[in-house]
Structures are given as structure tokens and as C-alpha cells.
Amino acid sequence: GDSVTQMEGPVTLSEEAFLTINCTYTATGYPSLFWYVQYPGEGLQLLLKATKADDKGSNKGFEATYRKETTSFHLEKGSVQVSDSAVYFCALGYTDKLIFGTGTRLQVFP
Amino acid sequence: DAGVTQSPTHLIKTRGQQVTLRCSPKSGHDTVSWYQQALGQGPQFIFQYYEEEERQRGNFPDRFSGHQFPNYSSELNVNALLLGDSALYLCASSSGVETQYFGPGTRLLVL
Numbered sequence: 111g112d113s114v115t116q117m118e119g120p121v122t123l124s125e126e127a128f129l130t131i132n133c134t135y136t137a138t139g140y141p142s143l144f145w146y147v148q149y150p151g152e153g154l155q156l157l158l159k160a161t162k163a164d165d166k167g168s169n170k171g172f173e174a175t176y177r178k179e180t181t182s183f184h185l186e187k188g189s190v191q192v193s194d195s196a197v198y199f200c201a202l203g204y205t206d207k208l209i210f211g212t213g214t215r216l217q218v219f220p
Numbered sequence: 221d222a223g224v225t226q227s228p229t230h231l232i233k234t235r236g237q238q239v240t241l242r243c244s245p246k247s248g249h250d251t252v253s254w255y256q257q258a259l260g261q262g263p264q265f266i267f268q269y270y271e272e273e274e275r276q277r278g279n280f281p282d283r284f285s286g287h288q289f290p291n292y293s294s295e296l297n298v299n300a301l302l303l304g305d306s307a308l309y310l311c312a313s314s315s316g317v318e319t320q321y322f323g324p325g326t327r328l329l330v331l
Contacts, residue, residue: 114262144319153224153310154263154322199262205317206276207253210262 112137116200116211123218129187131214133174133200136181141202143167143176143183148197148213157185157198190218222247224313224323232329233301241296241326245313251275252294253320254286255310263310269294298328306330 117132135143142161146154158167163178172187183200195218200211225244233239245252251270255263265278269288288294292313298305306329312320 142319146322153226153324154312156319156321159319201262203320206268207265207278208255208263208312208320209265212262213260 112139112141112202112209114200114202114209114211116198116214119197119213119215121214121216123190123216125192125218125220126189127218129185129190129194129216131185131198131200131216133183133185133211134181135183135200135202137202139204141204143174144201144203144208145172145174145183145185146199146201146210148199150196154199190216192218192220194218224311224321226309226311226323226326228326229324230327230329232331234331235301235303237301237330238297238299239301239328241298241309241311241328242293243296243311243313243323244293245311246321249313249315249321250292251314251316252288252292253312253314254294254296255312256280257308257310257325259307266296301330303330 113136144159145157147157158169160167160176166175197213199213201208253268254266257263267277272288283299285297308325310325311323314320
């Protein structure tokens with residue numbers, strides 16, 4: 111079946127450091143790939159998405175590329191801020207449902 | 221433009237009781253999906269409603285049921301509550317093949 115595997119957290123960084131959060135997937139079809147972010151006590155917010163192989167999603171300085179050959183969708187940001195501290199979820203999706211990874215907590219210190 | 225709204229925000233129930241959670245989709249969306257997020261875990265798909273019918277269902281028991289109304293809003297019902305049902309319940313709305321947008325969730329505690 112379909113599944114998503116994320117690197118375990120927490121990821122602890124200093125402000126302005128480079129961020130990578132690894133995400134790999136297993137899919138039986140041709141899903142879209144997503145990154146969602148969850149701030150404390152809140153629901154999920156869409157961060158970025160890619161709908162087909164080699165697409166790059168980007169938003170607010172974050173980016174991720176849909177790599178079919180390595181079945182990966184790693185999240186990157188060149189310079190993190192304290193306000194980026196949150197839990198990040200990688201997900202694959204079809205029309206009817208999303209399948210999420212377990213989430214990676216990011217902590218950014220000044 | 222209002223996003224996805226859910227009510228109530230928090231709820232405390234005891235084992236064996238029944239609960240109903242409510243969701244109003246984002247304007248222009250006709251599809252509602254429900255997810256359960258246990259503490260420290262990723263959301264798990266419960267089911268999806270479209271045109272007032274359950275279109276797809278995840279691996280959840282029949283104690284979990286739902287409904288969609290003609291105005292596209294939706295309810296999630298859970299019967300015979302168990303301690304393990306304690307979680308954040310998320311509603312997401314979408315239209316066609318577009319992205320799912322999530323509400324703030326309802327936090328359910330079962331004692």
C-alpha cells in the first residue's frame with residue numbers, strides 16, 4: 111500500500127541555518143505530493159505541493175522537488191527563522207484522500 | 221472568504237458516550253474529508269463525503285459514521301467512545317481534484 115516516511119525529529123537549528131527535512135514515499139499510482147505545516151494548537155496549513163514528477167513546489171522560501179527516481183520529496187529552506195518552528199508533515203494524495211507521514215518537529219532558536 | 225470551520229473546538233466525553241462533530245467547508249468546495257490525528261502522529265484518513273454520499277473510507281470501525289448536507293457541510297459521529305478515540309479531529313474541504321484545505325480541528329478527550 112501507499113505510505114510516507116519522514117525523518118524523525120526534532121530538528122534543532124539556529125536562526126538563518128539551512129533546513130532539510132527528508133521525505134520518501136511508496137505509491138501504487140501517480141499521486142500529488144504535499145508539505146503541510148502545523149503550528150502549536152492549530153490545524154494543518156498547506157505549505158507547498160507538486161503534482162507530477164520533476165515539479166518543484168515553493169512557498170515562503172520553502173521548496174521541494176518531486177523526484178520519481180528516488181521516490182523523494184525533501185523540504186528545504188535556505189535560511190530559517192524562529193517563526194518557522196512548527197511540525198511539518200509530508201503527504202501523498204489522490205482525489206479521495208491524503209496519506210501523511212508522522213511529522214517532523216522543527217525548533218529554531220535565535 | 222471564510223475558510224474551513226469546525227465546531228466545537230474542544231470536547232470532553234466519557235467512555236461509551238456518543239459525539240457529533242461539525243464542519244463547514246471553504247466557500248466553493250463540495251467535498252469534505254475527515255481525519256483523526258492522535259497525539260504525536262500524522263493525521264489518519266477516516267472518510268470522504270461528496271454529493272451527500274460516502275465516497276471513500278479509511279480503516280476505521282463502523283462506530284465512525286458521517287453525513288453531508290445539501291449545503292456541503294458535514295458531521296462526524298462516533299458511537300460507543302473508547303479512550304483511544306481521544307484525538308484531534310480534522311476536517312478538510314476540496315473541490316474536484318484540487319488541494320484539501322484543513323480546518324482548525326476539534327480536540328476530543330475521552331475519560
